Amino acid sequence: MTKNRIENPQASTTETMSRRNALALGATMAAGLALTSSVFAATDKRKVVVWSEGTANVDPGSKGIYPDDINSAIAEGLKPLETDGWQIVKASLGDPDQGISDELLSGTDVLIWWGHKKHGEVKDALVERIDARVREGKMGFIGTHSCHFAKPFKKLMGTACSWREYVADGTSAEIIVKDPDHPICKGVTTFKLPKIERYGEPFAVPTPEAVPLDGIYTRPDGKTEPGRMGLCWTVGKGKVFYFTPGHETYNDYHRPEVRKIFINAVAWAAPK
Numbered sequence: 514m515t516k517n518r519i520e521n522p523q524a525s526t527t528e529t530m531s532r533r534n535a536l537a538l539g540a541t542m543a544a545g546l547a548l549t550s551s552v553f554a555a556t557d558k559r560k561v562v563v564w565s566e567g568t569a570n571v572d573p574g575s576k577g578i579y580p581d582d583i584n585s586a587i588a589e590g591l592k593p594l595e596t597d598g599w600q601i602v603k604a605s606l607g608d609p610d611q612g613i614s615d616e617l618l619s620g621t622d623v624l625i626w627w628g629h630k631k632h633g634e635v636k637d638a639l640v641e642r643i644d645a646r647v648r649e650g651k652m653g654f655i656g657t658h659s660c661h662f663a664k665p666f667k668k669l670m671g672t673a674c675s676w677r678e679y680v681a682d683g684t685s686a687e688i689i690v691k692d693p694d695h696p697i698c699k700g701v702t703t704f705k706l707p708k709i710e711r712y713g714e715p716f717a718v719p720t721p722e723a724v725p726l727d728g729i730y731t732r733p734d735g736k737t738e739p740g741r742m743g744l745c746w747t748v749g750k751g752k753v754f755y756f757t758p759g760h761e762t763y764n765d766y767h768r769p770e771v772r773k774i775f776i777n778a779v780a781w782a783a784p785k
């Protein structure tokens with residue numbers, strides 16, 4: 514069909530039919546283009562998946578703090594990222610494919626992981642896929658608190674990942690912004706956690722490339738000791754961040770400072 518035919522006022526009936534068909538075809542093509550651009554818009558969104566094992570909400574000490582488990586609290590804190598074009602997805606060990614299907618993983622920019630009692634249930638094949646995606650630079654990984662013994666974190670670190678001790682005895686902590694220029698510390702100032710599970714140094718991990726957040730524990734008897742609170746690595750081509758606080762019987766993931774740290778960490782860990 515030519516431009517001339519559309520504009521020809523003397524068009525025959527046959528030509529008019531052609532023109533109608535052409536217009537209909539044009540409309541279909543326009544709809545197709547609109548669909549295509551909306552598909553592109555959907556894939557343009559960056560995706561952060563927040564995974565937890567589904568045990569925090571059953572711990573008697575955490576009832577009321579994390580009624581919908583820790584992934585829900587972390588995901589809620591990430592909501593401001595939605596206006597920056599991020600999609601936030603919750604995943605849990607009890608979901609099909611342990612919460613992370615191949616399809617979901619292949620579209621994930623950052624994976625956040627909290628686990629404690631069920632590390633051993635996470636399938637090695639899933640761990641391999643997570644590790645590979647991080648090393649290929651396609652996804653960042655954020656581990657928090659008892660995730661230090663989670664299979665994906667241990668795989669990425671390649672070390673024992675143990676702390677010297679784990680004590681929840683009423684110890685408090687000051688979380689110190691050690692590197693205010695680090696992207697993870699943007700808008701965060703030093704703050705206190707009235708209770709924290711004390712993870713004693715040393716932490717058996719590779720030397721981090723940055724420790725933007727440091728800390729001082731104060732025991733109930735007043736004695737103090739240092740403990741790193743936010744550590745960064747590059748593993749292969751991917752970014753990894755570990756945040757030390759986050760015991761299931763304390764409300765850390767509801768605190769604005771912690772939420773800001775997680776928002777910043779997602780942006781930092783995402784492939785550029």
Ligand code: ZN
Pocket residue numbers: 658659710759760761
């Ligand atoms: Zn804990």
